[in-house]
Amino acid sequence: MQTEDMIYRGCVIRPLVTTAEGGRYTAAAAVTDREGETRTFGVEGDFAEPQEARDQAVELAIAWIHRRNVVSDHYVRRS
Secondary structure, X not given: OEOOOXXXXXXXXXXXXEEOHHHOEEEEEEEEOOOOOEEEEEOOOOEOOHHHHHHXXXXXXXXXXXXXXXXXXXXXXXX
């Protein structure tokens, strides 16, 4: 099941939660950046509640956005 998209620092985060065996849940997140490039992340583990799985997927996506912004902010192009 796809949950509601969110915008974070100009990127669109699409959390995806799926039902696993035994009524547990797994999650992934697709992140689309300002240039339209999309990257998908899977979340390790299984969760008792779908909201918990979604929260972990969003947290992983935000962490990736932060790391990417830090690298981009320090990148200097030399001619």
